[in-house]
Every structure is written in C-alpha cells, then in structure tokens.
Amino acid sequence: MTIFMLLILRILLIGLALTFISDPIWASVLDRNGQCRPGQLQCGRGCCPAGQRCSFDGRCIPLGHTYCGGGRTCGPFERCVAGGTRCAPAGLNKCTSRLDCPGDSFCNGRGECERNTPEFVPGPAITCDDGLTCGPGSSCLPGGGCSRPGWFLCEETDSQCRPGFKCSAHQGCVPIKAIDCGYGKWCKPGEQCLPEGGCEKLPEGTEP
Template sequence: MMMLLRFLLIGVLLTTVGSPAFSQLFDRNSQCRGGQFQCGSRCCSAGQRCSFDGYCIRAGGTYCGGGRSCGAFERCVAGGTRCAPAGANKCNSRLDCSGNTFCNARGECERIRPEFDPNTAIQGLPTLCDDGQSCASGSSCLPGGGCSRPGWFMCEETDSQCRPGFKCSEHQGCVPIKAIDCGYGKWCKPGEQCLPDGGCEKLSEGSDP
C-alpha cells in the first residue's frame, strides 16, 4: 500500500513540473511580449532578424558582429566598429576612406593626387577640414563643421561669414567694404558717423568719422 501511494505521489509531482503554469513560473525571464520573438537571451521586435550569436539586427540592416549593426543604407567599416554610407566609395569622413584617399564634399572617397596638400587649398584644389570633410576651392571650413559658400570668407575674430564685396564688422556680422562700420553688422555711408542709438549722422566738412 505504501509503495502504491509513493508511485502516485511521484506521478502527481511529474505532472505538475511539466505543466505550462510551472514552466511559466520558473522561466519568466525568457518570455517575450506579444509581437516579439526570442533571440538567444534577448527579445527582438517584428521586422528585426536574429544574428547567429543571439543579437537583434535592425530591419534592413547589416550585422557587423559583436552585437553591432548598421542601418539599411550603411555598411560596416573599421572591423565592424563603425558604419559608413552604403557603396564602395561612399564616406562620412576621412576615417571611412583608405589611407591614400580623402572624403570630398560629395561624400565620396577621392584619391589624393601627388601634388595635393590635404591641409591647404592651393591651385584650385579642395581644403581638408579637421572633421575629415573637404571644402571645394573658393570655400573654407566652418568651425562647427561644413563649408562656407564659394567666394565667401570667415572672420577669424567673430566666426561670421562674409560674402564678396563685404568686410568683417566689429563684434559680429559683415558690412559693405566702403561703408563705415558701426559694429554688429550696422553701418553708415561714407561721410557719415555712427550714433549711439544705431543711427547715422552726416559729418560736417573737415571732421573725421
């Protein structure tokens, strides 16, 4: 009788352990929410893919390894540690290009010519900026990134951009070359002087502006 009772208890225990409720109780961490699927120890969203080592790959992306992936229009570079625009010749900066090329203003790796000095614009060649981008001949690198418009120039003291025919204004801005500079981009005509209220006053004959 005791032997029969023991077998019955063992059967009940095995049935309980194998039930879905028991499995859910002791395996909650491996359950993914609705619309997700299991990928190793992670849960991926719909549209993502699961990598061979258990990481989620973004939709349309490329897996670089080590849990890193790039977007749909990007490729893995630098051993999978960075992303660059898709295409064998595309770039965001000089880091995306090989040693004998630079990233031009069109976002393409361009071969460095023998006479090319990457730090200065000479003989109509582009200027290489600190961020790895290059600016076309006639334009200059901006402190915050990007290039000035062709023919425009930077004021070193104020970081203002001035177009041809203008000069740097005191403190900020630009004024016409022949104008009387009043500061902050305000100006008066030749033969006038700047007033404290921002206006202009005609000079009397023989007086200096």
C-alpha cells in the first residue's frame, strides 16, 4: 500500500512539473529542455529577453536602465538614490524631492539639491545715528529703520540680502555661488550671462 501511494505521489509531481514548464509565462523564458531560447541571455535561474543585460545577482536589466540592486532598476535619465530604493533625475545634483538630496540640503525650485543655510547667530543690538536701536542680528538702514534679523545691507545698492545670498550689481541679491548678471538675475556655475538676458553654457576650456 505504501509503495502504491508513493507511486501515485510521484506521478502527480511529474504532472505538476510538466504543467509548470508548459505554462506560457515560463515558456517565454525557458524551452522544454530548460535552455534559453535563441536571442535570450542566460541570467541566474532564468533568461533575459533580447537587448537586456544580466546583473551581478542574476536579475534582468531593461535596455537603458540602471540597476540599483535587489531587483530594482531606474529608467533612462534617472539614477539610484536612497540606497537604491528610489529613483531621481539623472545628474549629480538633480532632485525631485528632499529625499533625493543629502542630509544637509534640500530640493529647491529648480530641481537641484541646495545646501541648507547655516544657522544664523545674531550679534548684539546696535544703536543707529538717529537714536533708533536695532535688535540682535539687525543693521541700521541709510533711510532709517532696521534690516531684518540675519539680513545684511549692500552699501552700493541699498539692497537687503538674506543669509546664503550676495549683493547683485546695480540692485538685488543672488545666491552666493551663482554667476551674477546684475539686477538680481543670475546663472548657474559653468554658465555665462547673455546681453539680451538668459544664460548659456561656457565654451569648452573657458574659465568662468
């Protein structure tokens, strides 16, 4: 009786295996001999479709994608971030949210990671020429009054700039690392200001 039951169980297992191999999904990966079909790439325990490549841990990577590990990939024009758990726009400093940036920065309105402004440490209160007292971190304005705490006055233009910015030519402020175009307009490092407005990349080998 025991031998008969074992024989029945063996037949059932063989039938189950044949059903699994003949399944259309499995058939698209392996043929009946357990081999990759022509044009496919052997990868781990399966096969990759034509045009894909195999990762170090036996996962198929679609054409143009970047492998992040753990079976996760990022598409064209994307890169792996957060330990390979998320995708962000390609480019060393590009981002779509705060999660794409290092811990000491944030994602600004231009889709770039920007360092947080260092904490402002206010100085002592000061008394202006007109007798007005400006609180800690403020400065006296030429026309009277006080600047905002942490902000500073541009002596040549009388503009007020906040921490992380610098005085722009003629008027206004621009980010510290930006290329100043005047009147508060600016370009990114590696670009130059155009006379008619806007920016363009510097020619190869040109010093900024």
